Amino acid sequence: MNAIVCVKQVPDPEAPPASYKVDAASNRMVPAAGVPMVLSPFDEQAVEAALKLKDAQGGKITVLSLGHKLVRDVVKKGLAMGADELVLLEDETFADVDSWSTASALAAAIKKLGSFDLVFCGRQASDWNAGQVGLGIAELLGLPIVTLAKKVEIKGSEARVERVTDDGYEVVMVPLPALVTVTSELGQPRYPTLKGIMAAKKKELLVWKPADIGLTPDQAGRRTQLLRLFQPVRERKCEMVGGATPEEKAVNLALKLRDAKVL
Amino acid sequence: MAIAVGLFSRKVYQLWRYLRLGKADGDFGQMRHRLLVMAGAVVGQVCQWKGLSKRDRAGLGHVFMAWGFFTFVLFYFLFIIIGQGFGVSETLEETSFFFYYAWVMDIAAVFVITGALWGLIRRYVIRPPRLEGEQTLEALVILVTVLTHPMTHLFKEATSIALGHPPAGLGASLPPISAALSNLFSNSSTSLVEAANVGFFWAHWSIVLFVLVFIGYSRYLHMIVSPFNVLFQSPPPKGALRPIDLEKAENFGASKITDFTRKQLLDLYSCVACGRCHVNCPAQLSGKRLSPREVILNLKEHLFEIGPQLLRGRAEAENGKELIGGVVTEEEIWDCTTCRACEQVCPVGIEHVAKIVDLRRHLAMEKSQLPPSAQEALQSLGTRGHPWRGTTATRTDWVGNLGIKPMSEAQGVEVLYWVGCTSALEERSTKVAQATARILQATGVKFGILGSEENCCGDPARRLGDEYLFQTLCQQNIELLKGYQVQKILTTCPHCFHSLKYEYPQFGGNFEVVHHTQFIADLMANGRLKPGGLNSQKVAYHDACYLGRYHDIYQEPRQILKAMEGLSITELARSREKSFCCGGGGGHLWMEEPPEQRVNARRVEELVEAKVDLVATACPYCLSMLEDGIKAKGLESLKALDISELVALSLESKEKKQ
Numbered sequence: 001m002n003a004i005v006c007v008k009q010v011p012d013p014e015a016p017p018a019s020y021k022v023d024a025a026s027n028r029m030v031p032a033a034g035v036p037m038v039l040s041p042f043d044e045q046a047v048e049a050a051l052k053l054k055d056a057q058g059g060k061i062t063v064l065s066l067g068h069k070l071v072r073d074v075v076k077k078g079l080a081m082g083a084d085e086l087v088l089l090e091d092e093t094f095a096d097v098d099s100w101s102t103a104s105a106l107a108a109a110i111k112k113l114g115s116f117d118l119v120f121c122g123r124q125a126s127d128w129n130a131g132q133v134g135l136g137i138a139e140l141l142g143l144p145i146v147t148l149a150k151k152v153e154i155k156g157s158e159a160r161v162e163r164v165t166d167d168g169y170e171v172v173m174v175p176l177p178a179l180v181t182v183t184s185e186l187g188q189p190r191y192p193t194l195k196g197i198m199a200a201k202k203k204e205l206l207v208w209k210p211a212d213i214g215l216t217p218d219q220a221g222r223r224t225q226l227l228r229l230f231q232p233v234r235e236r237k238c239e240m241v242g243g244a245t246p247e248e249k250a251v252n253l254a255l256k257l258r259d260a261k262v263l
Numbered sequence: 264m265a266i267a268v269g270l271f272s273r274k275v276y277q278l279w280r281y282l283r284l285g286k287a288d289g290d291f292g293q294m295r296h297r298l299l300v301m302a303g304a305v306v307g308q309v310c311q312w313k314g315l316s317k318r319d320r321a322g323l324g325h326v327f328m329a330w331g332f333f334t335f336v337l338f339y340f341l342f343i344i345i346g347q348g349f350g351v352s353e354t355l356e357e358t359s360f361f362f363y364y365a366w367v368m369d370i371a372a373v374f375v376i377t378g379a380l381w382g383l384i385r386r387y388v389i390r391p392p393r394l395e396g397e398q399t400l401e402a403l404v405i406l407v408t409v410l411t412h413p414m415t416h417l418f419k420e421a422t423s424i425a426l427g428h429p430p431a432g433l434g435a436s437l438p439p440i441s442a443a444l445s446n447l448f449s450n451s452s453t454s455l456v457e458a459a460n461v462g463f464f465w466a467h468w469s470i471v472l473f474v475l476v477f478i479g480y481s482r483y484l485h486m487i488v489s490p491f492n493v494l495f496q497s498p499p500p501k502g503a504l505r506p507i508d509l510e511k512a513e514n515f516g517a518s519k520i521t522d523f524t525r526k527q528l529l530d531l532y533s534c535v536a537c538g539r540c541h542v543n544c545p546a547q548l549s550g551k552r553l554s555p556r557e558v559i560l561n562l563k564e565h566l567f568e569i570g571p572q573l574l575r576g577r578a579e580a581e582n583g584k585e586l587i588g589g590v591v592t593e594e595e596i597w598d599c600t601t602c603r604a605c606e607q608v609c610p611v612g613i614e615h616v617a618k619i620v621d622l623r624r625h626l627a628m629e630k631s632q633l634p635p636s637a638q639e640a641l642q643s644l645g646t647r648g649h650p651w652r653g654t655t656a657t658r659t660d661w662v663g664n665l666g667i668k669p670m671s672e673a674q675g676v677e678v679l680y681w682v683g684c685t686s687a688l689e690e691r692s693t694k695v696a697q698a699t700a701r702i703l704q705a706t707g708v709k710f711g712i713l714g715s716e717e718n719c720c721g722d723p724a725r726r727l728g729d730e731y732l733f734q735t736l737c738q739q740n741i742e743l744l745k746g747y748q749v750q751k752i753l754t755t756c757p758h759c760f761h762s763l764k765y766e767y768p769q770f771g772g773n774f775e776v777v778h779h780t781q782f783i784a785d786l787m788a789n790g791r792l793k794p795g796g797l798n799s800q801k802v803a804y805h806d807a808c809y810l811g812r813y814h815d816i817y818q819e820p821r822q823i824l825k826a827m828e829g830l831s832i833t834e835l836a837r838s839r840e841k842s843f844c845c846g847g848g849g850g851h852l853w854m855e856e857p858p859e860q861r862v863n864a865r866r867v868e869e870l871v872e873a874k875v876d877l878v879a880t881a882c883p884y885c886l887s888m889l890e891d892g893i894k895a896k897g898l899e900s901l902k903a904l905d906i907s908e909l910v911a912l913s914l915e916s917k918e919k920k921q
Contacts, residue, residue: 012647016655034657034715038646191638194515194628194731 001059001154003050004113005083005120006106006133007043009067009074011035013126020231027229037071039078042122046182047078048189049152050120057154060084062113066105068095079200080192086205087113091220093210098222103136105220108213110141118159119179123148134181143179146172150185267472274479275487278532281570285525289505291495301494306333310493310610314539316841319391322610324381328409331374335413338364339471362436365420369438372413379410393538401481408474415467421445422460426453482535489611492533495526496612500765502603502813504620507730516624516728519586520566521573527618531563533611540605540615545844545862546598553598555605555615558591562618565590587622596622597634600862601726601849602808607840623728637727640853645732648718649684650853658682659714661693665700670747673711678703678782679749680710681763683756684719685852685883691890692883698911699755699779705914706791710753716743722758725766727850734770737762741772751775753782755907757809757882758848765814778810779907780881784819787826794910795917796828800876803835804906805866805889806842807882815840820881823906827913835873843869847884863892870901878903 011020012035019032039047050061063078066089079086089105097105110119119138124131138145150169151162154176161172164185174180192200210220241256243249257263291297304310308329311322342364383406386394421444424437437445448456478484497505507515517523540555541547547554565586587593596619605615626632633641640650649658659669661682670679680703686696703710718736725733740763744752752774754760764776777785786792804824810816817839824832837843846862856862867889870878880886880903889903904912 014643014647014653016657016660018655018660019657036646036648188635188638191627191631191633191641193631194509197731 001053001057001118002062002116003053003059003118003120004062004064004110004116005043005046005050005078006122006137007047007063007065007075007078008040008122008125008127009037009065009070010040010125010127012038013041022229022231024230027226029229037074039074040122040125040127042124042126042182042184044077044081044122044189045184045186046120046122047081047083049149049180049182049186050118051082051190053118053152053154054082059117062087062116064106064109064113065089066094066097066102066109068092076200076203076205077192079203079205080196081190082192082196086203088205088207089210089213090207091209093220096222097220098224099130099132099136100223101220103133103140105210105213105215106133107137107140108215109208110137112208112213117154117176118152119143119177121179121181123181123183131181134179138179141179143177144174145179145181146174147181148183149180150183152180152182264472267475270476271479274476277570278479278484280574281566282525282528282532284521284566284570284573285523285528286521288495288524288526292498297494297496300496301490304493304610304612305329305490310489310612314608314610319393319539321381321385321391324378324385325610326378327374328378328382331371331378331413332409334367334371335375335416338368365438365441366436368416369420369440372417373440375413376410379406379413382406383410393542395538397536397538404477405481405483408470408477412467412470412474415463415470417441417444419460419463419467422448422456422463425449425451425456426460485533485535485611488529489533489535492526492529493612495529497526497614497617500814502601502606502616502761502809503765503769504617504725506734506769507624509731509734514625515628515730516626517586517618517621518625518629520562520569522625523562523618523621527614527621528566530613530618531559531566533613534559534563535611536560537610539608539610540613543604543608543841545600545602545604545846545865548843549846549862549865550860551594551598552592553595558595558615558619559613561590562586587625591622593626593632596626597637597854599849600808600844600846600851602844603812604808604841604844607812620726620728623726624730625728627728628731633727634854636853636855637850640723640850641727641729641732644719644721644724644736648736649688650719650723651684651688652853654688656688656690656693657715658687658717659712661687661696662700662712662714663697665697665704667700667710667712669714669716670711670749671714671716673709675709676711677709678751678753678777679744679747680712681720681752681754681759682712682717683754683759683883685887686755687717689883689887692886695755695883695886695905695907698905698907699753701911702783702786702792702907702914703753706786708786713743713747718743720756720759720762722762723850723853725762726848737767737770737772741767741770744772744774749774751777753777753779755779755881755883755905757807757813758884761809761813778816778819778881780810780816780819780823783907783910784822787823792910793917794823794827795913795915795920797830797909797913797916799829799831801833801874802830802877802879803833803870803873803875804838804879804881805835805845805870805885806838807880807885808842808844808848810881811842812840820879820906823910824879827909830877830909833873833875835869837869845880845882845885845888847888852884852887858895861892861895863888864895867892867896867898867901871896871898876900876902879906879909880904881906 011032015035019035021030023030054061061083062085063083064087065075070088070090076086089109121134135145146161146163148164149161150164153160158173158175159178161174161180162169163172164183241249241253243252308326311325315322386402387398417440420441424442424445425448536556538556544555599619601616603616639652643652644650682696686692718740721733721736752763757778760776760778763774802824804820824830843866844862845866878889886903886905893901893903
């Protein structure tokens with residue numbers, strides 16, 4: 001079983017919202033002080049899904065990441081957890097990408113990597129939550145895709161995927177090779193062992209430039225244009241509903257809710 | 264006799280070889296100090312005196328037996344080796360040696376008999392909780408031999424007196440007990456008394472020889488082993504965990520009995536199953552699986568079981584029984600709060616906590632098998648430098664309009680206030696940071712903070728067994744502190760205090776570190792800080808483990824409370840070195856606990872019993888755990904405040920009056 005897992009480096013999604021600011025002039029997010037870079041949590045779960053298959057029947061896992069100035073300790077986490085190879089698509093042109101250009105570059109890299117049984121992606125990245133890259137790669141490579149997987153197993157030449165739905169999950173069989181996007185119901189990703197961390201530190205990684213995967217600078221750039229980036233202002237008003245008795249308070253509350261057209 | 268000595272020596276040699284299966288310990292050093300401590304524990308019986316309490320006076324029984332026993336051994340030595348061996352017996356008869364011999368042995372016998380009877384009654388009649396399940400044949404044999412050994416001596420002497428030939432050199436002053444017993448034989452025929460005399464003589468020496476052989480097979484072993492266990496105790500500071508050389512070590516932590524050091528194995532030999540650790544362990548008392556006693560006894564049994572095979576060079580795995588899971592369960596390993604109550608009460612110097620952490624180290628670093636909540640805390644530590652997953656605060660939010668400068672902007676700083684993750688990020692605890700800052704400002708202390716540059720000190724990582732993460736954080740912090748040329752550090756958290764002061768020197772970080780209770784007490788002592796009064800209320804101080812048991816800081820918090828008018832201070836039933844853990848140490852502040860097994864609930868019950876209005880703490884873990892416990896019980900009349908908050912309040916009330 002050979003798997004490729006696409007992971008993205010993002011600013012810590014659990015950092016306090018107050019840490020984030022938008023620079024209106026450049027229409028960009030200001031890098032927040034004291035907010036560390038991490039792997040997008042859904043992507044960590046994608047690595048975990050691949051590792052579970054490797055635990056069960058062996059195989060090789062290649063982690064693929066795209067960006068500019070990637071933090072080595074962050075992108076190496078997949079290796080520390082137990083993946084075998086790490087390939088970085090790292091270039092200045094990848095600093096400002098959209099879902100389309102990301103999917104195009106990753107698809108080109110996957111093609112270059114060659115044979116594989118499964119490509120795993122997180123259901124969406126925790127920074128912009130677009131959730132399009134996995135779908136894009138599948139489209140570009142002509143692969144069948146199963147989204148929102150909570151459990152993946154190999155059954156012969158097919159994968160059995162448990163796919164989360166609104167009120168439970170459905171079981172899907174998909175022929176290999178295929179692409180699967182993973183959701184948090186898969187469970188907590190493993191904590192890297194010290195031996196894993198040490199081995200990851202020593203591991204040589206591959207860095208590919210756009211030319212290495214046959215992309216012209218034009219293909220590497222974005223197609224969508226961001227018009228305006230802003231933080232919505234959230235206003236909260238709190239009013240205490242009065243009344244002599246609990247019953248009276250309840251009546252007053254109901255009246256207010258009706259006025260506000262909630263009821 | 265030769266056979267007994269032979270059997271004894273053979274067993275001791277076997278035990279010695281088992282011990283050598285362990286890893287070598289480092290240098291011990293400070294031998295003179297160590298020997299003094301050992302002498303104090305053995306001759307002075309400090310080991311027993313320190314554990315005495317109103318609830319448990321059994322240690323006195325041991326003191327009686329031990330002192331009586333030492334006297335016996337001393338006279339055996341003089342009598343057999345010097346008297347018989349060097350043939351000076353007849354010369355001795357001319358001195359008053361036998362006079363002292365007879366009198367002192369007489370009294371020693373009473374000592375031992377008293378102790379042994381007390382022991383028998385306690386173990387088999389009273390059956391206190393700590394001896395629960397310890398009514399074994401082994402214990403009975405030990406106590407009965409302890410009892411009959413001096414009794415046969417007395418009767419042997421009594422029959423000698425009855426026969427009219429007391430020990431030479433006594434004259435008319437017969438030893439009182441033997442003389443009194445001799446009256447029992449006044450009406451018996453001479454031949455019967457003679458036979459009895461011979462019988463008691465042989466009975467006495469048979470017991471001596473039996474015990475000599477039995478030592479190696481029973482808890483009598485502690486008589487030889489535990490003095491050495493005390494001698495080789497880990498060097499101070501108390502509770503500082505041994506660092507691992509991550510570059511050189513081949514495996515991390517302990518997963519096999521041979522992964523422990525020789526001192527750690529000696530611990531196992533020393534245990535007499537007295538159960539003091541068992542009845543003082545907060546995990547055990549709150550209904551969890553862990554019993555420090557069982558951990559030690561199970562490890563001991565495991566060593567004896569597989570020792571012969573290991574000596575034959577067979578690998579441990581061939582035995583089939585895994586250490587983790589088979590001998591000590593994962594549940595037990597994670598139950599520990601590292602409060603050191605077990606080590607505090609252990610009379611023979613057993614160090615339980617480091618062994619448990621060694622087992623955790625294996626689980627955390629080799630296996631990545633951690634309780635999910637502990638793993639989340641560690642993951643947060645690794646990525647964000649703090650264990651408070653999901654906090655919406657930044658490290659400087661608490662500063663508000665207090666106008667505190669970070670080190671990068673501050674000048675002429677007297678002391679660095681190391682805020683700590685909990686006081687900076689956990690909403691309730693930020694009030695402690697604010698109160699501390701106000702006290703410093705009110706007294707004109709020039710201080711700075713690290714602000715967004717501050718990292719976790721690493722305590723939760725180290726206690727949860729992730730030594731790698733601890734060392735990473737520790738080294739980053741040392742670099743940062745050295746970069747600002749920090750000399751003096753003030754902490755509000757005893758865990759930060761312990762790490763920075765006592766564990767960072769292992770990695771080249773030598774700073775003067777003080778806890779805020781020490782700092783405030785100092786400010787009060789030299790007149791820089793004059794607290795005001797508070798509303799009259801009954802307060803108890805809850806000793807934090809990492810302040811009290813770890814570093815003997817008991818006075819300063821109490822001095823501060825005493826200095827504030829209005830507070831009537833009461834002591835909790837468990838206080839000072841016998842204080843009861845809040846349940847938050849050892850990473851447990853971030854771990855889930857079943858509601859019916861919460862340590863903090865027990866402690867809050869003790870607060871209720873003490874009928875206090877307020878519990879004063881000096882540790883953010885304790886404050887958080889006790890407040891949670893109070894909330895869970897819906898107690899509205901009981902408040903928990905940090906000592907710094909009380910001082911800040913008293914300063915406020917003083918300002919208002921002026």
